[in-house]
Amino acid sequence: MIDVRLLREDPEAVAAALARRGVARAEVERVVALDALARQRLRAQEALRAQVKELSRQVREARGAGDSDAAEALVARSRELGHQEKAAAAEAEDAQGALRDALLLLPNLPSEETPDGDGPEDNVVVRRWWPGMEAGAPPPEYGPHQRVPHWEVGQELGILDLERGARLSGSMFPLYRRAGARLIRALSAYALEHHADAYEEIRPPTLVLTDTMTATGHLPRFADEGYHVERDDLWAIPTAEVPLTSLYRGEILDEADLPMRFCAVTACFRREAGAAGRDTRGLLRTHEFDKVELMAYATAEQAPAVHADITSRAEALLQDLGLHYRVVELCAGDLSGAAARTVDLEVYLPGVDRFWEVSSVSWYRDYQARRANIRYRPAAGGPPVLVHTLNGSALAWSRIWPALVETGRQPDGSVRLPDCLAPYLGGETVIRRP
RNA sequence: GGAGGGAUGGCAGAGCGGACGAUUGCGCGGCUCUUGAAAAGCCGUGGGACUUCGGUUCCCGUGGGUUCGAAUCCCACUCCCUCCGCCA
Numbered sequence: 001m002i003d004v005r006l007l008r009e010d011p012e013a014v015a016a017a018l019a020r021r022g023v024a025r026a027e028v029e030r031v032v033a034l035d036a037l038a039r040q041r042l043r044a045q046e047a048l049r050a051q052v053k054e055l056s057r058q059v060r061e062a063r064g065a066g067d068s069d070a071a072e073a074l075v076a077r078s079r080e081l082g083h084q085e086k087a088a089a090a091e092a093e094d095a096q097g098a099l100r101d102a103l104l105l106l107p108n109l110p111s112e113e114t115p116d117g118d119g120p121e122d123n124v125v126v127r128r129w130w131p132g133m134e135a136g137a138p139p140p141e142y143g144p145h146q147r148v149p150h151w152e153v154g155q156e157l158g159i160l161d162l163e164r165g166a167r168l169s170g171s172m173f174p175l176y177r178r179a180g181a182r183l184i185r186a187l188s189a190y191a192l193e194h195h196a197d198a199y200e201e202i203r204p205p206t207l208v209l210t211d212t213m214t215a216t217g218h219l220p221r222f223a224d225e226g227y228h229v230e231r232d233d234l235w236a237i238p239t240a241e242v243p244l245t246s247l248y249r250g251e252i253l254d255e256a257d258l259p260m261r262f263c264a265v266t267a268c269f270r271r272e273a274g275a276a277g278r279d280t281r282g283l284l285r286t287h288e289f290d291k292v293e294l295m296a297y298a299t300a301e302q303a304p305a306v307h308a309d310i311t312s313r314a315e316a317l318l319q320d321l322g323l324h325y326r327v328v329e330l331c332a333g334d335l336s337g338a339a340a341r342t343v344d345l346e347v348y349l350p351g352v353d354r355f356w357e358v359s360s361v362s363w364y365r366d367y368q369a370r371r372a373n374i375r376y377r378p379a380a381g382g383p384p385v386l387v388h389t390l391n392g393s394a395l396a397w398s399r400i401w402p403a404l405v406e407t408g409r410q411p412d413g414s415v416r417l418p419d420c421l422a423p424y425l426g427g428e429t430v431i432r433r434p
Numbered sequence: 435g436g437a438g439g440g441a442u443g444g445c446a447g448a449g450c451g452g453a454c455g456a457u458u459g460c461g462c463g464g465c466u467c468u469u470g471a472a473a474a475g476c477c478g479u480g481g482g483a484c485u486u487c488g489g490u491u492c493c494c495g496u497g498g499g500u501u502c503g504a505a506u507c508c509c510a511c512u513c514c515c516u517c518c519g520c521c522a
Contacts, residue, residue, distance in 0.1 A: 042484060046491045053491090056503040060452050071502090078502040252444095252481085375481095381463095384481080 001103040001370050004035055017109040020116060020332040031106060034099040041092035048085035052078055104220060108367040110332040111341035117331025124331065126343070129315070130324040140324055142350040145411045149351040150402035151282035153409055154180060158434045162282070172272070172280065172287045174398065179431040183404070183417065184290055186424030187397050188265045191292040191317060195394065198309075199263035199294055204243035206266055207234040212246045215372035217338030217364075224273045227287075236269035240293035241391045245368055248297065252384050253376040259298040259306050265290060268396075282402060284356065289398030295391040297374065300365075303388040307341070307363045310392040314345050314359040317395055320420045323403050324348040326355055340365045343392075347399060351406035358399045361392030405431075 007014050007028070015028040055078035062071035115124050130140050154160025159180025165173045176184055192201055213219040213235045218226060227236035237243060244262050253260065268291050279285040294313060298306045311327075318325045330342040339362040346355035366386035369375070375384035408416045415431040422429050 039484065042491085046484070049492090050490060052502075056452075059502050063452090075502045082502070 001367060002106055002109060003366075003370065004031075004099070004103060007032060008035055014109065018107065020110050020114075021107055021335060022118070022333060023107065027106070031099070031102045034095065034102055038092065038095035038099045041088065041095045045085060045088040045092045048081055048088050052081050052085055055081065101220075104214070104371070107335070107337040108217075108340050108364065110335060111363065111365075113329065114335065114341050115329060115331045116333075118333040119331075120334050122331040123334055123344070124329045126327040126329050128324075128326040129319060131319075131322045143411070145413070146350040146406055146409050147353070148406065148409060149282060150349070150405045153351065153405045153415065154282075156413060156433065157415065157431055159183075159405075159431060160283075169287075172285065174283055174286050174288070176401075178434070179425075179428070180401070182425060183401060183421075183431075184397050186421050187395075187400060188290060188292060189424045190421055191394060192263060192265060194317060194320075195263045195292075195294060195313060199261045202240075202244060202247070202262050202264040204237075204240060204247075204264055204266065206237050206243075206269075207232075208237055208243055208246070209234065212242060212249070213237075215249055216242050216245045216368055217336075217371065218242060221337055225271055227269045227271060237266060238270050239268050239291065239393070240264040240266040241295055244293065244295035244391065245389055246372055248374050249372045251374060253297065253374070253387065255299065255376050255379040258376055258387070259296045259302050261294065261296045261306075263292065263294050265292045282352075283398045284352070284402070286398050289396060291393050291396040291398075293391060294394050295389070297369075297376075297387040297389060299376070299385075300388055303363055303365070303390060306390050307343075307361060310390060310394065311343055311345075311361045314361065314392055314394040318345065318347060318358070321400065321404065321418045323400070323407060325358070336360075336362070338362075338364050338367050340367065345395075347403045349399075349403050349406050351402070351409075356399050356403075358395050358403070359393040362390065364389045 002014065011028060011032050015023075015025045018028060019025065055074050059071050059074045059078065062068075062074060115122065117123065128139075131137070151160065151162065154162075157179070159176060159178050161175045161177050162171075165175030168175065207229065210219060210233060213226065218238060219235075226238060228234075229236070243266075244264055247262065248260075267288055269288050270286075272285055272287060275285060283289075294310045296306045296310070315325075315327070325345055325347045328344040328346055330339075330344060335342055342360055342362040344357050345359040345361070347358045348355050365388055368389045369386040372389075374387050374389070376387055377384050404417060405415050408418075410416055413433065417425065417429045417431065419429060
């Protein structure tokens with residue numbers, strides 16, 4: 001959530017910043033009013049509480065002095081004030097709850113880098129990359145053998161079995177076979193090793209508490225997007241960002257340890273409630289997919305460099321894999337709620353002829369850290385400071401898989417995979433018909 | 435799932451319902467002594483909210499309750515440890 005003090009001191013600036021992402025001014029004003037009410041009620045309650053405590057002290061003194069009549073009179077007054085204090089406390093709590101609910105629903109302020117815009121159509125393509133570009137090669141020409149959608153290639157080669165996946169779990173739950181299954185495993189191993197120099201490998205749980213989902217901003221706003229296990233009140237994570245961000249929830253870190261960087265591969269679960277019927281062919285949009293995620297805690301000063309590092313690591317993988325991609329700066333209207341800035345990497349899929357998001361590198365400033373209460377103690381002294389959180393996929397395999405299969409398809413129908421995966425594929429970089 | 439034990443500051447570990455936001459030790463920071471260091475000694479060392487900057491208030495796993503007053507008493511829950519059962 002955003003800083004309520006900033007809202008209090010400069011509501012105009014907050015309203016202006018949030019207007020860039022479509023939040024009505026009235027909503028900001030409502031939160032400001034809730035804050036004023038909550039503070040007024042807190043003061044009232046604390047004043048009563050102070051009187052009760054003072055009377056309690058006097059009771060003890062009167063008893064000590066052996067004056068039980070005076071003590072009884074004080075007890076009676078204190079009891080009366082105690083009832084008032086209880087009522088005042090309930091009112092204060094109501095107001096604070098309303099304020100918190102409202103604050104949790106306010107999205108983050110967009111960063112300076114973030115361009116204006118209402119939706120995906122206003123995002124800005126920053127650059128493109130394709131194999132051989134540095135050597136002056138023109139953008140790739142794709143042959144007819146590459147213009148085959150991955151679901152057809154997958155069926156042809158017996159490495160993707162969407163029908164049987166649907167039999168087990170319903171549509172949009174993919175099932176990979178043979179070299180297709182091994183490819184996912186190879187990609188995960190390859191990426192984790194690539195990041196191992198600077199990012200600690202974590203294997204987190206994939207079912208998490210409501211608090212864990214709330215810390216990253218996935219709840220309460222996006223409850224419809226999450227799979228929820230009612231019986232145990234647990235949520236299936238939509239991304240490893242969720243458990244990684246909460247790793248140090250409620251803790252105070254040492255500045256010397258920052259930035260702290262983590263890497264995890266997990267299954268990710270998304271209901272895709274708002275996208276029913278869209279992009280349903282093949283692997284374009286699935287309810288479950290594997291993804292390697294990079295996540296970092298940093299100081300405000302370190303954050304831009306960490307954002308750049310995560311982006312360049314994701315790009316390095318794409319380049320290693322020989323995939324054609326572009327880098328997109330998201331506009332204010334297309335940012336997810338918690339993000340201040342997001343850069344998407346979109347890979348080109350020749351078989352379906354479109355760029356498709358495979359990584360989303362985001363900087364949250366202290367928005368998530370405030371929800372999660374993650375701070376660091378400044379080396380120079382002074383009170384603890386909220387960390388900045390950042391994360392990015394590197395990468396989402398359910399979209400890299402199609403890109404590799406379509407890009408690598410050869411005229412004879414076999415698929416050639418990039419050499420960098422050879423060590424993880426037992427040297428078998430060509431997938432042929434069974 | 436059953437039985438028992440536990441949860442207090444960075445760590446260890448005290449804490450008969452009233453002077454306890456908390457004894458003490460370790461750690462950490464500063465100072466004295468010293469050429470320097472060690473040792474010794476002295477001082478200081480949690481977090482949050484509100485504030486008219488004087489203060490006020492909250493936090494002893496979490497949430498309720500009893501009481502004029504709760505770290506302390508009661509109830510529920512969570513987590514950790516030990517043993518039993520089950521199991522990959």
